[in-house]
Amino acid sequence: MDAKSGxxxxxxxxxxxxxxxxxxAVPGRGVTAVFGASGSGKTSLIRCIxxxxxxxxxxxxxxxxxxxxxxxxxxxxxxxxPLGYVFQEASLFAHLTVxxxxxxxxxxxxxxxxxxxxxxxxxxxxxxxxxxxxxxxxSGGERQRVAIxxxxxxxxxxxxxxxxxxxxxxGSKADILPYLERLHTELSLPVLxxxxxxxxVMRLADHMLLVQNGRILSSxxxxxxxxxxxxxxxxxxxxxxxxxxxxxxxxxxxxxxxxDFAGGRLSLCRAQVxxxxxxxxxxxxxxxxxxxxxxxxxxxxxxxxxxxxxxVEDAQCxxxxxxxVQGASLLARISRKSGHLLGLQPGTxxxxxxxxxxxx
Amino acid sequence: xxxxxxxxxxxxxxxxxxxxxxxxxIGTPLxxxxxxxxxxxxxxxxxxxxxxxxxxPTVLGFYLLVLLGPKGALGGLATFxxxxxxxxxxxxLVIGSVVASFPFVVQPLQNAFSSMGRRPLxxxxxxxxxxxxxxxxVVVPLALPGFLTAITLSFAHVIGEFGVILMIGGNIPGKTQxxxxxxxxxxxxxxxxxxxxxxxxxxxxxxLVLVALYALNRRYK
Numbered sequence: 001m002d003a004k005s006g007x008x009x010x011x012x013x014x015x016x017x018x019x020x021x022x023x024x025a026v027p028g029r030g031v032t033a034v035f036g037a038s039g040s041g042k043t044s045l046i047r048c049i050x051x052x053x054x055x056x057x058x059x060x061x062x063x064x065x066x067x068x069x070x071x072x073x074x075x076x077x078x079x080x081x082p083l084g085y086v087f088q089e090a091s092l093f094a095h096l097t098v099x100x101x102x103x104x105x106x107x108x109x110x111x112x113x114x115x116x117x118x119x120x121x122x123x124x125x126x127x128x129x130x131x132x133x134x135x136x137x138x139s140g141g142e143r144q145r146v147a148i149x150x151x152x153x154x155x156x157x158x159x160x161x162x163x164x165x166x167x168x169x170x171g172s173k174a175d176i177l178p179y180l181e182r183l184h185t186e187l188s189l190p191v192l193x194x195x196x197x198x199x200x201v202m203r204l205a206d207h208m209l210l211v212q213n214g215r216i217l218s219s220x221x222x223x224x225x226x227x228x229x230x231x232x233x234x235x236x237x238x239x240x241x242x243x244x245x246x247x248x249x250x251x252x253x254x255x256x257x258x259x260d261f262a263g264g265r266l267s268l269c270r271a272q273v274x275x276x277x278x279x280x281x282x283x284x285x286x287x288x289x290x291x292x293x294x295x296x297x298x299x300x301x302x303x304x305x306x307x308x309x310x311x312v313e314d315a316q317c318x319x320x321x322x323x324x325v326q327g328a329s330l331l332a333r334i335s336r337k338s339g340h341l342l343g344l345q346p347g348t349x350x351x352x353x354x355x356x357x358x359x360x
Numbered sequence: 361x362x363x364x365x366x367x368x369x370x371x372x373x374x375x376x377x378x379x380x381x382x383x384x385x386i387g388t389p390l391x392x393x394x395x396x397x398x399x400x401x402x403x404x405x406x407x408x409x410x411x412x413x414x415x416x417p418t419v420l421g422f423y424l425l426v427l428l429g430p431k432g433a434l435g436g437l438a439t440f441x442x443x444x445x446x447x448x449x450x451x452x453l454v455i456g457s458v459v460a461s462f463p464f465v466v467q468p469l470q471n472a473f474s475s476m477g478r479r480p481l482x483x484x485x486x487x488x489x490x491x492x493x494x495x496x497x498v499v500v501p502l503a504l505p506g507f508l509t510a511i512t513l514s515f516a517h518v519i520g521e522f523g524v525i526l527m528i529g530g531n532i533p534g535k536t537q538x539x540x541x542x543x544x545x546x547x548x549x550x551x552x553x554x555x556x557x558x559x560x561x562x563x564x565x566x567x568l569v570l571v572a573l574y575a576l577n578r579r580y581k
Contacts, residue, residue, distance in 0.1 A: 052482050078485040079494075085486035091479060095501040104497070105487030154488055 009060035011048045020214040028063045031191045033201040036211035042194045051078040084151030086161040092135035099131040105154040115155040125149040141172030159191045202242035203360040227329040229312040240284035263325030267301040268357045280360040287356040288332035302354035364554045368542035376518040379457040383465040391469035421527025428452045448530045456528045457518045464513035472506025512573040
């Protein structure tokens with residue numbers, strides 16, 4: 001990637017015992033998930049990008065604009081960077097109503113530079129009924145929606161979100177995710193989204209940066225990072241793939257929805273989605289089994305002929321198998337013994353039986 | 361029996377207002393710095409700020425007298441500029457009151473600033489507010505109870521100050537004779553009516569100020 005397009009940079013920063021040393025380049029559009037365990041340096045990275053932290057060695061270009069270049073001691077202060085920042089916990093100004101909170105950033109943008117209008121953001125996040133309230137009288141989910149709208153109203157060129165859902169309960173999370181998806185589809189705004197929930201990565205992100213111990217472990221399209229067998233996090237129980245497809249139709253008789261993807265057609269439980277609309281599904285490795293023959297008399301609906309592209313062993317009794325199905329990737333977790341009995345190795349043709357597909 | 365002379369009251373209010381304004385101007389940046397610095401000599405500055413709380417007023421007053429007198433650093437400078445030194449002058453009283461009331465302004469402000477943390481400022485910065493803009497639109501409103509406490513304490517403390525003022529201001533009617541000293545004088549001369557009136561006014565005024573402070577603080581919580 002050209003260093004001047006997209007978002008690219010490098011930071012070296014020492015904070016007590018913790019050392020951050022990252023070099024990265026992500027596309028200038030779409031959602032990039034910054035994924036990693038807590039304490040891995042995700043927040044420090046985002047704070048450096050926002051200019052809230054000044055890395056003594058640092059360089060940062062955002063869509064060909066230089067925000068920091070320590071080699072010539074250049075550092076654009078945060079308030080001059082056209083960015084939006086959504087903090088992990090509620091960060092609304094307690095002394096201002098929702099309306100005044102939203103206006104705080106909006107008023108500081110010259111009218112001709114506003115690309116997001118006040119009503120637009122209010123509608124997008126569904127917060128019109130809250131405008132006259134004070135933050136103390138909002139639920140956690142409502143606060144985060146206001147915080148997101150407030151950030152959008154500065155018409156940012158880059159939106160940074162630091163685990164915006166982490167402090168919320170399951171119900172509020174489910175409430176707010178659709179708004180984040182709308183953000184993704186309705187605004188052409190690059191977003192860096194910190195999370196440690198794989199589910200959120202699969203649902204929202206196009207690209208990901210995998211962060212560990214202050215370093216970038218891997219970066220690339222979500223599908224390709226999620227199917228890299230050499231990364232430890234893919235050995236977790238939640239390892240799986242995200243597949244982008246299109247709704248092909250519904251089967252009212254059996255309450256099914258069909259989704260077409262590169263590797264064929266998936267059947268899943270009837271979902272409220274429009275025919276033709278793009279959807280994302282996840283298939284966990286533990287839900288995929290392998291066979292050498294197609295099975296006629298089986299309860300499995302989703303079966304695909306695949307080529308094994310790679311196999312790794314875990315520390316115990318299992319194998320993680322990466323499969324290629326006409327360009328799309330699947331992961332399967334099977335026992336070592338099965339792998340041995342079936343004689344599986346890279347290049348083998350197998351039938352992947354998918355027990356469960358979840359619409360994201 | 362002589363009528364009450366109210367001049368000391370006007371003088372006292374003037375002194376208290378002027379001192380409080382000056383203290384806010386000096387104390388706010390200092391409290392801000394103390395709340396945010398990680399510098400090792402922060403403790404030294406904190407201790408120096410708190411000194412007027414523990415020193416006997418006479419000690420404080422003595423050093424101020426020396427400082428403001430014709431041979432002191434400040435008094436000498438004033439003599440050089442204007443021909444008169446600062447002891448036994450209203451200016452001297454203001455300087456003395458500023459020093460004596462310093463902790464009453466700096467400490468509540470420092471507490472308010474540090475309990476607020478950096479987060480509201482960072483948020484404001486990401487919303488394009490420049491440093492001074494952030495200070496007036498975020499810090500001041502959020503630290504308002506701290507400011508109210510600082511203003512009230514400083515005002516009340518100047519009005520109640522006796523020892524320091526007696527040491528550096530003497531007791532010049534119309535110039536440096538403030539209420540607390542005027543009351544002392546009245547009592548010395550057994551003019552109990554005047555002492556009663558002035559004391560009663562002080563008592564009522566102080567009580568009202570405190571009531572107003574607590575009511576305001578409750579509103580902002």
